[in-house]
Amino acid sequence: xxxxxxxxxxxxxxxxxxxxxxxxxxxxxxxxxxxxxxxxxxxxxxxxxxxxxxxxxxxxxxxxxxxxxxxxxxxxxxxxxxxxxxxxxxxxxxxxxxxxxxxxxxxxxxxxxxxxxxxxxxxxxxxxxxxxxxxxxxxxxxxxxxxxxxxxxxxxxxxxxxxxxxxxxxxxxxxxxxxxxxxxxxxxxxxxxx
Amino acid sequence: xxxxxxxxxxxxxxxxxxxxxxxxxxxxxxxxxxxxxxxxxxxxxxxxxxxxxxxxxxxxxxxxxxxxxxxxxxxxxxxxxxxxxxxxxxxxxxxxxxxxxxxxxxxxxxxxxxxxxxxxxxxxxxxxxxxxxxxxxxxxxxxxxx
Numbered sequence: 001x002x003x004x005x006x007x008x009x010x011x012x013x014x015x016x017x018x019x020x021x022x023x024x025x026x027x028x029x030x031x032x033x034x035x036x037x038x039x040x041x042x043x044x045x046x047x048x049x050x051x052x053x054x055x056x057x058x059x060x061x062x063x064x065x066x067x068x069x070x071x072x073x074x075x076x077x078x079x080x081x082x083x084x085x086x087x088x089x090x091x092x093x094x095x096x097x098x099x100x101x102x103x104x105x106x107x108x109x110x111x112x113x114x115x116x117x118x119x120x121x122x123x124x125x126x127x128x129x130x131x132x133x134x135x136x137x138x139x140x141x142x143x144x145x146x147x148x149x150x151x152x153x154x155x156x157x158x159x160x161x162x163x164x165x166x167x168x169x170x171x172x173x174x175x176x177x178x179x180x181x182x183x184x185x186x187x188x189x190x191x192x193x194x
Numbered sequence: 195x196x197x198x199x200x201x202x203x204x205x206x207x208x209x210x211x212x213x214x215x216x217x218x219x220x221x222x223x224x225x226x227x228x229x230x231x232x233x234x235x236x237x238x239x240x241x242x243x244x245x246x247x248x249x250x251x252x253x254x255x256x257x258x259x260x261x262x263x264x265x266x267x268x269x270x271x272x273x274x275x276x277x278x279x280x281x282x283x284x285x286x287x288x289x290x291x292x293x294x295x296x297x298x299x300x301x302x303x304x305x306x307x308x309x310x311x312x313x314x315x316x317x318x319x320x321x322x323x324x325x326x327x328x329x330x331x332x333x334x335x336x337x338x339x340x
Binding site for chain 1: 268
């Protein structure tokens with residue numbers, strides 16, 4: 001079995017491809033996050049229970065913060081579960097032995113710490129802010145698309161391996177894209193370019 | 195003793211819902227009657243500290259309810275006229291959640307109180323503890339209103 005990610009010389013369960021794959025998983029998660037944020041921030045209005053909740057002693061800030069923590073933990077649990085599958089897959093799927101290295105948990109832990117946690121925190125915070133402020137399902141989904149567009153633009157700037165046909169970037173564009181990319185993938189490609 | 199003095203409320207769209215409401219309500223039952231649009235719900239929402247009046251004062255137990263809304267809400271039991279519930283949640287779980295928000299942090303005491311209330315109101319709701327019970331999604335069709 002072959003993989004579409006990373007250079008052919010890189011091990012499928014090595015740090016480079018693991019980090020890249022985890023980055024792509026977080027990229028996809030931006031389309032699932034709105035559902036969590038909407039459920040947490042808009043459901044009181046949707047089910048007309050806002051007045052019941054609002055008449056309890058819990059301050060609105062406390063309520064919003066506690067629900068945001070719930071959204072964040074749920075998002076981390078979902079991506080974390082997919083990483084467990086990712087870690088197990090080389091041992092289950094028929095992958096050529098020369099594309100594998102010995103299992104190192106640090107590859108997955110560092111990818112989780114460096115990409116998943118910051119990405120989940122950033123995207124969840126932004127989408128939750130939009131959901132809580134607008135109380136609009138549509139606005140929250142539009143915000144998630146805007147985040148994705150932000151990634152796509154910076155990925156083109158950095159000549160991401162995930163974006164075919166982009167022009168060779170200048171060092172200035174690379175540095176700017178690495179800072180602007182909301183998912184950190186551009187920074188990853190910029191740092192591992194050579 | 196709940197005392198309202200010259201309470202007025204005008205919404206942002208210009209609708210004046212309350213004007214010069216003054217009341218003294220002692221212990222016991224108090225009925226608020228009026229036609230649609232009379233401002234009953236606005237008054238209840240204001241007393242529940244869900245919104246502030248434009249003018250006037252509301253004093254409960256010698257203290258303005260807006261001086262410390264959180265303390266007022268701890269003593270408040272409020273059921274809106276029109277409300278729904280989260281889908282797919284049992285009545286006992288919803289009440290338990292509301293009790294947590296209300297400040298009942300002792301799990302066993304809270305559960306006992308919720309079960310006692312449900313038993314008193316409708317014993318059949320206790321059956322909804324079974325997660326696969328088809329009646330789980332049933333919700334109360336009637337209840338006390340504001």
